[in-house]
Amino acid sequence: MFYIGSLIRSLPLSSAGPFALRSIHTGSGNYFHYTPVLCAEPLKKKKKIDPQVLKQREERKKKRLEKQIRRLEKNARQLKPVEDLDIPIELIDEREQRKRTGIRVTPEVLESRVLLEKQWAKHKRLEKLADYQLIDKVLAAQTKALNELRFESEELYQKAIEPDMGIVPLKVEGPVATPPIDGYDMPDGEYIDVSKKWE
CATH class of the missing domain: 1.20.5 (Single alpha-helices involved in coiled-coils or other helix-helix interfaces)
Known part of the structure; x- marks a missing residue:
């Protein structure tokens, strides 16, 4: 023990950091040899799954995909609704109240x-x-x-x-290109897409 302590004290200051002991290593058989600790664990064994269970899972996936394809094909002929042309639900509920009855034109x-x-x-x-x-x-x-x-x-x-240019005086002066806007913070190309997704 005394030898190890005196050996660490005799090391230069730059190598006396937290990994100083790992660098202690000589070719002579009289001194010890230190290797880094490997924190590893044995590999987990793969669980054997019944082929019938695997087949059922694949069939379920296939059925799910076929159902989504059928739903998309059914909705493919429908047009996307225009929100501005939709009748508000409040008006649909008040249809009976707003309906005019008893008006007869002679x-x-x-x-x-x-x-x-x-x-x-x-x-x-x-x-x-x-x-x-x-x-x-x-x-x-x-x-x-x-x-x-x-x-x-x-x-x-x-x-x-001859056309009389004095009747409609036309004088055009202006920039040939749009001038830059002072203090304009140019976007970096990122945006948030808030449009609705339709299936």
Whole structure:
């Protein structure tokens, strides 16, 4: 025991750490030889499973997969519902309360409504014809005036048919590319997918 203690004290300071004893090793037979401790346990024996049990498990898996495939095929023809077009459950529950009963329209009221719709259609048709006739008159007067002007002077005619840029002043100035936004924290590509999954 005295020899081991004096040997550890005689080691340099750098090797006197927690693994200092593991480095004590010489080729002479008079000194001891230390090897690291291997913390291991024996391998567990594989349990032998009955082949019939394995076969039943595989059959169960197969049946489960076939059931999922059948369910997917059944739902394949159904369209995904649009949530905005769904009727709220509250309205479905209140259908009987909101249902109007006892409103009967007499034949005289129905006939007056039909006559009113016909009169409105006739009025709108005459209004549209009047607009067309007015446009035709204006275009005919413009064409006649231009023809008279051309007969008098070709130079004045060419000046008259030029587009007047002063009527609609258009001045466009702006950047050719979008400028950067100050203090904009650019996303790093990660996002949370909150869309619903449909089977």
